[in-house]
Amino acid sequence: MSNTVLCVIVFASLLLPACAPVLPAPTPASAALPTLPPALPSLTPGELSPTVAPPITLGRPAFTKWDLWKDGTQLRGANIYQRRVYLEVDGGEFMGPGPFGPPYTQVDFDRLAQLGANYVNISGSGLFTFEPPYEVDAQAVAHLDHLLEMAAQADLFAVITFRSGPGRGEFDIFGSADWLPDGYLLNKVWDDSQARAAWAEMWGFAAERYRDNPVVVGYDLMCEPNANAGLDLWDPEEFYMKYQGTGYDWNTWYPDLVKAIREVDQETPILVGGNSFSDIEWLPYLETVEDPFIVYTFHQYSPHEYTHQEIPDPLRTYPGRFDTDYDGNPENFDRAWLEDLLAVAAGFQAEHGVHLAVNEYGLERWAPGGAKYVRDQMALFEQYGWNYALWQWHASWPPLAAGDNSFNFIFGPDPLSLTETPNDLRAAYQQAWARNTLHPSDLTRP
Numbered sequence: 001m002s003n004t005v006l007c008v009i010v011f012a013s014l015l016l017p018a019c020a021p022v023l024p025a026p027t028p029a030s031a032a033l034p035t036l037p038p039a040l041p042s043l044t045p046g047e048l049s050p051t052v053a054p055p056i057t058l059g060r061p062a063f064t065k066w067d068l069w070k071d072g073t074q075l076r077g078a079n080i081y082q083r084r085v086y087l088e089v090d091g092g093e094f095m096g097p098g099p100f101g102p103p104y105t106q107v108d109f110d111r112l113a114q115l116g117a118n119y120v121n122i123s124g125s126g127l128f129t130f131e132p133p134y135e136v137d138a139q140a141v142a143h144l145d146h147l148l149e150m151a152a153q154a155d156l157f158a159v160i161t162f163r164s165g166p167g168r169g170e171f172d173i174f175g176s177a178d179w180l181p182d183g184y185l186l187n188k189v190w191d192d193s194q195a196r197a198a199w200a201e202m203w204g205f206a207a208e209r210y211r212d213n214p215v216v217v218g219y220d221l222m223c224e225p226n227a228n229a230g231l232d233l234w235d236p237e238e239f240y241m242k243y244q245g246t247g248y249d250w251n252t253w254y255p256d257l258v259k260a261i262r263e264v265d266q267e268t269p270i271l272v273g274g275n276s277f278s279d280i281e282w283l284p285y286l287e288t289v290e291d292p293f294i295v296y297t298f299h300q301y302s303p304h305e306y307t308h309q310e311i312p313d314p315l316r317t318y319p320g321r322f323d324t325d326y327d328g329n330p331e332n333f334d335r336a337w338l339e340d341l342l343a344v345a346a347g348f349q350a351e352h353g354v355h356l357a358v359n360e361y362g363l364e365r366w367a368p369g370g371a372k373y374v375r376d377q378m379a380l381f382e383q384y385g386w387n388y389a390l391w392q393w394h395a396s397w398p399p400l401a402a403g404d405n406s407f408n409f410i411f412g413p414d415p416l417s418l419t420e421t422p423n424d425l426r427a428a429y430q431q432a433w434a435r436n437t438l439h440p441s442d443l444t445r446p
Helices: 003-014 106-114 138-153 193-210 227-231 236-243 250-262 280-285 335-352 370-384 398-403 424-433
Strands: 076-081 119-124 157-162 216-220 270-273 294-300 320-322 331-333 355-361 387-390
Touching (some): 076 106, 076 424, 106 138, 119 216, 119 355, 119 387, 157 193, 193 216, 193 250, 227 236, 236 280, 250 270, 294 335, 331 335, 335 370, 355 370, 370 387, 370 424
Parallel strands (some): 076 387, 157 216, 216 270, 270 294, 355 387
Antiparallel strands (some): 320 331
């Protein structure tokens, strides 16, 4: 069984924290809830002017947004996760009252910046409706505006990543989700040409709206394209032999999204990941496009059996020795193993003469040897000059902590801990973030 196949099997059992939180655990009635930010404005599509003023006004740029991606590692930060809240599924506490959650406040963004991060990857809902007629979702636009305003106030750069959009609902990134009631999975974008065309229209709208926003330094076209998941095909050779040139082939239509963006915004960097959840093994099958400001990305959670262990397992530690590739034989799992894995991406970079970034990486906070694992991995990212964003920076929303905390590194390695505590994993991330020198406020000069 390949690494990729087992990864997806674990998706179904763990609900892939790198894509969404688990269902809520009961929250004590006495849990203190923070004060929510002011309600978002109620807007209609006609009021959504793409010329909305940016959240902050900066002077003449000392460097371009592209400089942040091409001149070695400049951006080190974290992902936040957002989706539409369904009260009938989520209840009224776990993800917050909606319409999007979990609730992030200015304090959450400020705290991320205080720890040393200089950018946040906003991994959230697209700006168009999921069902036809595909049109602007006014609530989604207002919510993204609000998140970007908080990022600006915290002096954080931001990348906009769309997890959902026309023909792709909030939960379709899983490929399957047996825990959901009927009707919540909508994954027809791969065989619906109208939905794919609407994705291009959505990105054109987003680019026109945010092109002059100085904190927005990247558009990530789709979080973890996964056409192969619904087809239950996990070998890239087999997949492309059967589906190359069809709507299931991301290579055939992501260039349309690039084109739609470039019609209104010629300079903001565009981030593109490959199929099979942007797995590194599928990166060589991602076709490049002629555009001077493209960054190709992958998500790095290998070996999934190590990074996503439900409880600490002393037999799966770093460095250590266990079966990392599911062939029945143990391997040495150490820095040399990581070097071999990342050589796939480095080879893609060298072959095509392109720039890369790791827009998701990380592990559950209790994985044995986790701090050493991420230190070695981040050192390699730096060696290759890749920007990187860990999964995940959690909102300080108490009900969320009870039901989804496995990647919340500030809680430390004890699975029962739900309070911030000094720990080696946090120290590893902060040590890397201490290398950051550029922030939106640095985009001015006399």
